[in-house]
Amino acid sequence: MTDIGPGTGRRGVGELSGGQNRRIKEPRTATEMPPSLGACRPTVPTSDPNTGLFIKTYGCQMNVYDSTRMADALAPHGFAPVAAADAAGVIILNTCHIREKAAEKVYSELGRLRALKARRAQAGQRLTIGVAGCVAQAEGEDMLARAPVVDFVVGPQAYHRLPHLVARARRGARLVETAFPTEDKFDHLPLPQAKATVSRGPTAFLTVQEGCDKFCTFCVVPYTRGAETSRPMAQLMAEAHRLVDAGVREITLLGQNVNAWHGAGPSGAPSTLGRLLFELAKIDGLDRLRYTTSHPRDMHAELVAAHRDLDTLMPYLHLPVQAGSDRILKAMNRQHTVHDYLTLVETLRQARPDIALSGDFIVGFPGENEADFEATLALVRRVGYAQAYSFKYSPRPGTPAATAAAHVPEEVKTERLARLQALLADQARAFNGAMVGRTVPVLLDRAGKRPGQLAGRSPYLQAVHLQAPAHRRGEIVPVVIDAAHANSLSGHMAPAPAGAGQIDGDAA
Ligand code: SAM
Ligand code: SF4
Numbered sequence: 001m002t003d004i005g006p007g008t009g010r011r012g013v014g015e016l017s018g019g020q021n022r023r024i025k026e027p028r029t030a031t032e033m034p035p036s037l038g039a040c041r042p043t044v045p046t047s048d049p050n051t052g053l054f055i056k057t058y059g060c061q062m063n064v065y066d067s068t069r070m071a072d073a074l075a076p077h078g079f080a081p082v083a084a085a086d087a088a089g090v091i092i093l094n095t096c097h098i099r100e101k102a103a104e105k106v107y108s109e110l111g112r113l114r115a116l117k118a119r120r121a122q123a124g125q126r127l128t129i130g131v132a133g134c135v136a137q138a139e140g141e142d143m144l145a146r147a148p149v150v151d152f153v154v155g156p157q158a159y160h161r162l163p164h165l166v167a168r169a170r171r172g173a174r175l176v177e178t179a180f181p182t183e184d185k186f187d188h189l190p191l192p193q194a195k196a197t198v199s200r201g202p203t204a205f206l207t208v209q210e211g212c213d214k215f216c217t218f219c220v221v222p223y224t225r226g227a228e229t230s231r232p233m234a235q236l237m238a239e240a241h242r243l244v245d246a247g248v249r250e251i252t253l254l255g256q257n258v259n260a261w262h263g264a265g266p267s268g269a270p271s272t273l274g275r276l277l278f279e280l281a282k283i284d285g286l287d288r289l290r291y292t293t294s295h296p297r298d299m300h301a302e303l304v305a306a307h308r309d310l311d312t313l314m315p316y317l318h319l320p321v322q323a324g325s326d327r328i329l330k331a332m333n334r335q336h337t338v339h340d341y342l343t344l345v346e347t348l349r350q351a352r353p354d355i356a357l358s359g360d361f362i363v364g365f366p367g368e369n370e371a372d373f374e375a376t377l378a379l380v381r382r383v384g385y386a387q388a389y390s391f392k393y394s395p396r397p398g399t400p401a402a403t404a405a406a407h408v409p410e411e412v413k414t415e416r417l418a419r420l421q422a423l424l425a426d427q428a429r430a431f432n433g434a435m436v437g438r439t440v441p442v443l444l445d446r447a448g449k450r451p452g453q454l455a456g457r458s459p460y461l462q463a464v465h466l467q468a469p470a471h472r473r474g475e476i477v478p479v480v481i482d483a484a485h486a487n488s489l490s491g492h493m494a495p496a497p498a499g500a501g502q503i504d505g506d507a508a
Contacts, residue, residue: 050089050125052082056109059096061292062254063133065205066159067094070132072192073162085116090128090166095135097220100394106135107147114149128169130154130162134224140178150174156210156225157181160188180226191239197246202474203445203457204248208236208263208276209255214295216322217333217401218362218393221256230263233271233279240280247474250288250443250457251280258291259298274302281312287476288443290461292318293360296336299344308351315352316386316461319344320360324379325372328365332401338379345383356386356431356460363420364393364413366404373416380423386431386460387487388424392417425486432462432484439494440464442479444472463488 053074057067070092071081082088091113095106113129120127130152131143137155144150151169154162155178165175197204211226212219240251255261258273265271273291280289289312296319306313319341323329326337348355361376380388392413395402435458442464444456454468458479465488466479479491 050127051078051080052088053079053090053092054082054085054088055092055094056085057094058102058105058133059094059098061205061252062207062210062256063094063096065207065254066133066156067092068192068196068200068205069189070094070159070162072196073159073189074166075193075196076190077163077166079166085113089126090130090170092130092132095131095133097134097138097224097396099391100396103135103139106131110147110149117149126170128152128166130165130169132156132159134220137178137224138220141176144174144176152176153178155180157185160185184229186231186235191242192246194242194246197243197248201445202248202443203250203252204243205252205254206236206239206243207231207254208273208291209258209261212256213260214257214297214335215333217331217404218365218396218399220396220399223398225256228257228260230261230270232264233266233276234264236263236276237279237283240283240286244283244285249286249474249476250290250445251286253277253280253289253291255291256293257295257298259294259300259303272300272302273298274300274304274306277303277306277310277313281306281310287312288459289313290316294319296321296334296341296344299348304347304351307348307355314459314461315355316358316459317348317355318358318360319348321379321383322360322362323365323368323372324376325368328368328372331367331404332362332365338375341379342382357383358461359383359385359388361388361390361420361424362393363390363416364408366393366401366408367406368393368408368416373420377420377423380420380427384431385424385427386462387428390417390420390424429484429486431460432489435460435462435481435489436484437481439478439480440491441476442466442491443476444468444474446473458489465490466492468493 053071055067055070057063074090079090085091093106093109096102110129117127117129128151129149131150132154133156136143136153140153143153152165152175154165157180158177161177165177168175209228209230211228212221213228215222243251253273253276261273261276262270263276265275277289277291280286289310294317299319307317321341322332322334324338329337345357363373363376393408395407440458442456442458444454446455447453447470448455448465452467453465454470454473455463455465458464464479464481468477478494480494481489481491483490
């Protein structure tokens with residue numbers, strides 16, 4: 001979970017603007033107060049001075065990116081991030097629906113916020129609470145009915161409507177905006193201000209693609225995020241330039257299915273993620289590129305070539321396979337076999353021999369027997385992952401697998417997950433252990449946990465901690481790795497090799 005902390009948005013109260021013509025569903029409930037009449041350009045009521053914004057982010061990096069764009073959308077209207085919910089006038093929960101109990105977690109959090117809102121009300125102050133993200137999309141109006149504390153519910157495709165929603169909510173309306181709008185939110189969201197970008201550090205996310213057309217039988221994404229859409233290359237290049245001009249040195253391209261990106265290229269014809277990476281790599285000052293999350297079916301030749309040819313494309317790839325049994329992959333509708341996946345891994349390793357692989361695994365998918373699970377362990381042994389994520393299958397309402405026969409008992413799922421995670425942990429330890437004694441370039445992107453420490457990432461996305469003066473934050477420095485821990489490395493700064501740009505393990 002990530003929170004949008006204090007930023008540098010302009011304080012004060014501004015007029016809200018943009019897109020007020022769209023219909024917003026406003027359920028008639030007992031708690032609803034009518035929005036003010038003739039509010040064509042609603043403004044934040046000046047009697048309501050608390051413009052502190054607190055966004056609590058659940059789930060994946062795409063939600064982290066969305067939260068920054070929400071903050072950017074509200075910044076021109078006077079809302080500035082604050083460090084804690086207690087200090088906020090507007091709280092947004094940016095939710096994730098990928099696994100079970102997601103909605104319950106959100107309702108528990110809303111229960112806690114109810115007390116805060118009641119205290120504010122006693123003091124004569126308004127606290128506006130919104131729910132965004134995939135739980136908002138899935139629950140819609142039910143959420144307003146079940147949680148009277150909520151003022152507005154907004155789906156992921158309508159964040160450009162936030163200023164309007166917040167203004168209306170602060171006037172007393174209760175609102176739901178979960179329809180997939182005809183207009184593209186990216187055409188309406190303001191670009192991040194340089195000051196806000198600087199405050200977020202030297203790494204940034206950039207969503208290039210949203211939604212998914214693959215329809216894996218376990219997954220809610222095609223329903224909550226909708227059909228696959230790709231942003232045009234020119235729009236992405238402009239956003240990337242803006243980030244780099246503000247000091248960003250590493251950009252991670254995001255998408256639910258990022259390598260399916262097929263946005264319009266310079267001629268207007270659909271392009272490929274590989275081509276986009278080649279173009280982004282030309283930006284002066286952009287030292288590192290990454291992308292996530294990829295589907296094995298969409299690893300096209302130009303993308304493999306980008307791994308081969310681009311020093312700025314980091315040698316790390318998150319390539320989920322989910323299972324190691326063809327029977328289960330078919331039932332999951334993954335559209336690839338174990339052989340396809342292993343062949344792809346081989347091709348990638350030929351193109352970039354030091355590439356570190358990560359993956360996602362689901363254990364206990366309906367119908368998975370012991371032999372299927374053993375096949376997953378065999379695939380993991382064969383590939384050798386630098387790190388990976390693994391989950392017990394969790395039935396998601398509305399997905400085909402949720403109503404499949406032969407659900408695997410919970411205790412079997414638990415036991416299989418423990419065995420898989422033990423194997424993945426051994427592989428991660430071995431991968432990290434092999435770094436000890438090597439010198440790797442680390443982009444120092446944040447303060448460390450201990451005084452005098454900075455932390456950053458190796459090319460292989462490992463977290464690295466070291467003693468370093470605070471002013472070195474934002475630099476890529478050579479670090480000698482002294483020790484490997486379960487999920488991170490520690491080391492000390494080494495002098496850069498005289499006259500060389502190349503450091504062991506990376507060309508950054
Ligand atoms: N698009 C990526 C792909 O095709 O692999 C995955 C994106 S999905 C949002 C992130 C991960 O959540 C999946 O790779 C899968 O391992 C996990 N996941 C999704 N639905 C799940 C479910 N119903 N139960 C358990 N894990 C699930
Ligand atoms: Fe979900 Fe990924 Fe499958 Fe799309 S490709 S349905 S996002 S798991």
